[in-house]
Amino acid sequence: MAKYDPSTIEPKWQAYWDENKTFRVDDDTSKPKYYCLDMFPYPSGSGLHVGHPEGYTATDIICRYKRKCGYNVLHPMGWDAFGLPAEQYALKTGTHPATTTAKNIDTFRRQLKMLGFSYDWDREVNTTDPDYYKWTQWIFCELYKKGLAYIAEVPVNWCPELGTVLANEEVIDGKSERGGHPVIRRPMRQWMLKITEYAERLLDDLNLVDWPTGTRVMQEEWIGQSFGAEVDFKVNGHDAQVTVFTTRPDTLFGATYMVLAPEHHLVGQITSDAVSAEVGAYVEQAARRSERDRVQDVASKTGVFTGAYATNPVNGKSIPIWISDYVLASYGTGAIMAVPGHDQRDWDFAKTFDLPIIEVISGGNIDESAYSGQGELVNSGLLDGLSVADAKKTIIDWLESNQSGQGTVNYKLRDWLFSRQRYWGEPFPIIHTEDGEIRLAEQSELPIRLPETENYKPSGSGESPLSNVSDWVNVTLDDGRLGRRETNTMPQWAGSCWYYLRYIDPHNDEQAWDPEKEKYWMPVDLYVGGAEHAVLHLLYARFWHKVLYDLGHVSTPEPFMKLIHQGIILGEDNQKMSKSRGNVINPDDVVNEYGADAMRLFEMFMGPLEATKPWKTTGVDGVRRLLDRIWRLAVDPETDALRVEDSAAPDDIQKALHRTIKKVTEDIEGMRFNTAIAAMMELTNLLTKSNHHGRDALEILVQLMAPFAPHFSEELWARLGHQESIAYVKWPQYDAALIIDQMQTYAVAINGKMRAQIELPRDVAKDDALAQARGLENIQRHMDGKTIRKEIFVPGRMINLVVS
RNA sequence: GCGAGGAUGGCGGAAUUGGCAGACGCACUGGAUUUAGGUUCCAGCGGGGAAACCCGUGGGGGUUCGACUCCCCCUCCUCGUACCA
Numbered sequence: 001m002a003k004y005d006p007s008t009i010e011p012k013w014q015a016y017w018d019e020n021k022t023f024r025v026d027d028d029t030s031k032p033k034y035y036c037l038d039m040f041p042y043p044s045g046s047g048l049h050v051g052h053p054e055g056y057t058a059t060d061i062i063c064r065y066k067r068k069c070g071y072n073v074l075h076p077m078g079w080d081a082f083g084l085p086a087e088q089y090a091l092k093t094g095t096h097p098a099t100t101t102a103k104n105i106d107t108f109r110r111q112l113k114m115l116g117f118s119y120d121w122d123r124e125v126n127t128t129d130p131d132y133y134k135w136t137q138w139i140f141c142e143l144y145k146k147g148l149a150y151i152a153e154v155p156v157n158w159c160p161e162l163g164t165v166l167a168n169e170e171v172i173d174g175k176s177e178r179g180g181h182p183v184i185r186r187p188m189r190q191w192m193l194k195i196t197e198y199a200e201r202l203l204d205d206l207n208l209v210d211w212p213t214g215t216r217v218m219q220e221e222w223i224g225q226s227f228g229a230e231v232d233f234k235v236n237g238h239d240a241q242v243t244v245f246t247t248r249p250d251t252l253f254g255a256t257y258m259v260l261a262p263e264h265h266l267v268g269q270i271t272s273d274a275v276s277a278e279v280g281a282y283v284e285q286a287a288r289r290s291e292r293d294r295v296q297d298v299a300s301k302t303g304v305f306t307g308a309y310a311t312n313p314v315n316g317k318s319i320p321i322w323i324s325d326y327v328l329a330s331y332g333t334g335a336i337m338a339v340p341g342h343d344q345r346d347w348d349f350a351k352t353f354d355l356p357i358i359e360v361i362s363g364g365n366i367d368e369s370a371y372s373g374q375g376e377l378v379n380s381g382l383l384d385g386l387s388v389a390d391a392k393k394t395i396i397d398w399l400e401s402n403q404s405g406q407g408t409v410n411y412k413l414r415d416w417l418f419s420r421q422r423y424w425g426e427p428f429p430i431i432h433t434e435d436g437e438i439r440l441a442e443q444s445e446l447p448i449r450l451p452e453t454e455n456y457k458p459s460g461s462g463e464s465p466l467s468n469v470s471d472w473v474n475v476t477l478d479d480g481r482l483g484r485r486e487t488n489t490m491p492q493w494a495g496s497c498w499y500y501l502r503y504i505d506p507h508n509d510e511q512a513w514d515p516e517k518e519k520y521w522m523p524v525d526l527y528v529g530g531a532e533h534a535v536l537h538l539l540y541a542r543f544w545h546k547v548l549y550d551l552g553h554v555s556t557p558e559p560f561m562k563l564i565h566q567g568i569i570l571g572e573d574n575q576k577m578s579k580s581r582g583n584v585i586n587p588d589d590v591v592n593e594y595g596a597d598a599m600r601l602f603e604m605f606m607g608p609l610e611a612t613k614p615w616k617t618t619g620v621d622g623v624r625r626l627l628d629r630i631w632r633l634a635v636d637p638e639t640d641a642l643r644v645e646d647s648a649a650p651d652d653i654q655k656a657l658h659r660t661i662k663k664v665t666e667d668i669e670g671m672r673f674n675t676a677i678a679a680m681m682e683l684t685n686l687l688t689k690s691n692h693h694g695r696d697a698l699e700i701l702v703q704l705m706a707p708f709a710p711h712f713s714e715e716l717w718a719r720l721g722h723q724e725s726i727a728y729v730k731w732p733q734y735d736a737a738l739i740i741d742q743m744q745t746y747a748v749a750i751n752g753k754m755r756a757q758i759e760l761p762r763d764v765a766k767d768d769a770l771a772q773a774r775g776l777e778n779i780q781r782h783m784d785g786k787t788i789r790k791e792i793f794v795p796g797r798m799i800n801l802v803v804s
Numbered sequence: 805g806c807g808a809g810g811a812u813g814g815c816g817g818a819a820u821u822g823g824c825a826g827a828c829g830c831a832c833u834g835g836a837u838u839u840a841g842g843u844u845c846c847a848g849c850g851g852g853g854a855a856a857c858c859c860g861u862g863g864g865g866g867u868u869c870g871a872c873u874c875c876c877c878c879u880c881c882u883c884g885u886a887c888c889a
Contacts, residue, residue, distance in 0.1 A: 680828095
């Protein structure tokens with residue numbers, strides 16, 4: 001082999017790493033730890049696309065670098081393998097989802113190994129493995145015992161076509177995200193997790209983590225904390241009261257009507273006979289539309305008067321009670337007091353139905369629009385003359401002392417719908433006994449395995465296919481009672497909520513993980529994955545983690561300290577890659593043509609990690625050329641002999657070498673891989689141009705390349721005469737003294753325009769520098785006949801002469 | 805609407821955070837080597853201009869000796885979100 005040939009050296013070194021367990025990690029607590037986590041993939045049937053290796057290459061570079069810096073690095077990989085596609089494939093072909101999943105995982109693993117990622121494969125986890133989901137079930141038991149899991153009849157997104165209930169995020173425009181089938185709302189018995197109980201801490205503890213601001217903001221908005229008050233309005237002529245939530249209790253005197261959500265439990269009770277038909281029709285119509293549909297049309301307001309009135313506790317005034325779908329049943333109390341003077345939605349509604357509008361905050365013009373700014377309270381009795389902030393305090397005190405309400409904090413966050421009507425998910429460790437008890441499995445009974453079956457069809461009633469497997473569903477308890485297993489399964493999020501903990505101790509069959517190991521490895525230092533998980537996965541995982549923290553199972557309040565989202569890689573046509581557009585790049589093809597190291601380099605060279613950027617196959621030529629050139633610096637392409645000399649590097653090369661060490665080190669730390677590669681290209685260009693083959697220079701360059709192009713670097717390192725893998729060879733250090741220039745090039749400008757350059761000693765005195773600059777020929781020419789007004793001297797950089 | 809991010813050569817992108825705009829790479833052009841090249845090497849490559857110079861980082865204003873960088877206004881793009889009381 002004369003030329004650089006990735007197709008022979010890459011498999012060679014992958015085999016070497018496998019055989020020597022080069023990247024196996026021990027719990028060596030004498031070394032500082034670094035836990036670097038990739039979001040594990042769903043092993044789809046189509047295999048890896050080029051987007052996956054982007055994040056994985058970035059973390060692999062960090063990990064390989066950290067190892068060389070003496071860290072004990074945990075860098076694992078696994079499979080988030082439950083999910084609908086394998087089940088749908090089973091329906092179509094009869095292939096068991098486990099078979100499909102195993103096959104897909106084999107493809108993914110092969111592709112990841114092909115790219116030379118330094119995972120500790122002994123720690124691979126698979127969410128569908130009973131030895132894994134045993135502990136997912138165990139965590140559910142812990143949640144249940146803590147009172148955080150409950151059953152509720154909740155209106156859910158029922159998709160008849162898929163025979164399953166979908167999460168809100170899986171419904172787009174009233175259609176299922178997968179397949180585009182119609183979705184309707186229907187109440188169903190569901191498992192819920194009380195994530196709302198953790199709302200405040202999930203919000204506050206965002207301060208403990210180093211996350212992208214966009215992601216933090218999204219989580220904050222999703223949690224949606226707002227401060228306000230609950231106010232009780234007595235319904236006239238009924239033994240009932242309507243409690244509303246408002247963030248503007250200061251505007252209580254401006255409430256001119258109330259609105260209940262159509263689903264509000266009091267609607268039936270308070271509606272007067274005269275309008276019951278009309279109200280009934282409106283309620284029915286609202287029920288047919290999904291919540292998402294209902295909020296589509298923000299501009300126009302609809303609603304119906306119930307015929308009932310309520311009394312404003314603060315002034316005893318009677319105000320009409322309406323129903324409208326602009327009030328959401330699932331937020332706050334499902335009822336509002338309407339203050340059209342100071343809330344645009346209420347204003348729009350009041351205008352539509354000709355309801356009175358009263359000004360209670362001065363400063364706006366309520367004839368034109370609602371005024372939501374600051375101002376002085378007016379028409380508000382005891383609040384008159386106060387500021388908005390003071391009025392809020394005063395009225396909350398008044399409400400509390402008059403038993404008419406209290407200050408509260410409200411959240412947009414809702415409890416987590418945690419059951420799916422599917423086969424291919426974790427079974428709940430729950431038996432419903434004939435006498436109505438909900439019996440949780442003992443730990444010794446876990447895992448509750450998925451039964452083998454040929455029938456994956458949804459029962460149609462809404463129950464999962466598991467209900468078809470009667471000898472699994474029906475059980476007799478030790479005490480002789482009969483029972484039915486829970487037939488719902490857990491959502492795909494379940495397994496991904498805690499996989500990072502299982503990596504710590506993946507083969508433990510006594511417990512989910514050893515607390516001592518957890519203390520050493522947690523928290524995750526760096527977590528890299530797609531921005532599409534900014535809210536759901538990351539919020540759910542944080543929730544579980546906090547519960548586990550409260551139960552003493554983990555030692556840190558937050559699981560993921562630093563978070564980075566890799567950008568999306570577009571097709572060469574600047575469009576999102578998709579099969580239908582035919583612009584998908586297959587990593588296998590790229591590796592075949594250019595090699596894995598070139599693929600890795602190019603993924604990093606394209607641009608900043610977090611940016612969205614288009615793929616360009618000819619661009620791979622550039623990084624491949626880098627590898628070829630470095631190769632030729634070390635190996636004679638004619639004879640395949642090493643052509644390294646032991647001669648010392650001249651000063652300019654020495655300087656460039658140490659500058660490159662500095663640059664690459666800092667860029668890796670800052671995850672600026674594109675500029676790190678550019679720096680190595682510059683060094684390579686210099687060595688090539690200088691025809692320099694010094695051992696010192698080459699060894700350093702190979703070391704710097706090692707995290708980026710690991711096979712290539714191992715091969716050259718070995719050829720350079722080293723017996724050991726380069727993986728743990730100490731990262732090169734730069735000598736700061738060698739980087740300093742004794743002479744520096746200054747730009748000399750007149751009125752800010754660069755007119756000349758001058759070489760000056762590093763420690764040149766200002767006056768000296770200015771004098772020399774003034775003497776330059778081109779400077780003289782530009783100053784001719786003008787007076788110097790000001791002289792700027794920036795040490796090491798430039799001189800600016802201001803003339804007129 | 806709201807929130808976050810962005811706009812720099814033909815293209816992807818750099819710019820030590822206020823100090824020589826366009827590093828590095830792709831594409832392209834010219835030259836050398838080669839029987840040949842999707843090879844290698846050398847040189848060029850923002851626009852205008854023989855040149856001196858002039859213009860140039862989405863647009864407009866401002867601060868400054870000096871602005872891709874800071875401030876104000878506007879346009880467009882991408883992502884997220886959407887009556888949350």
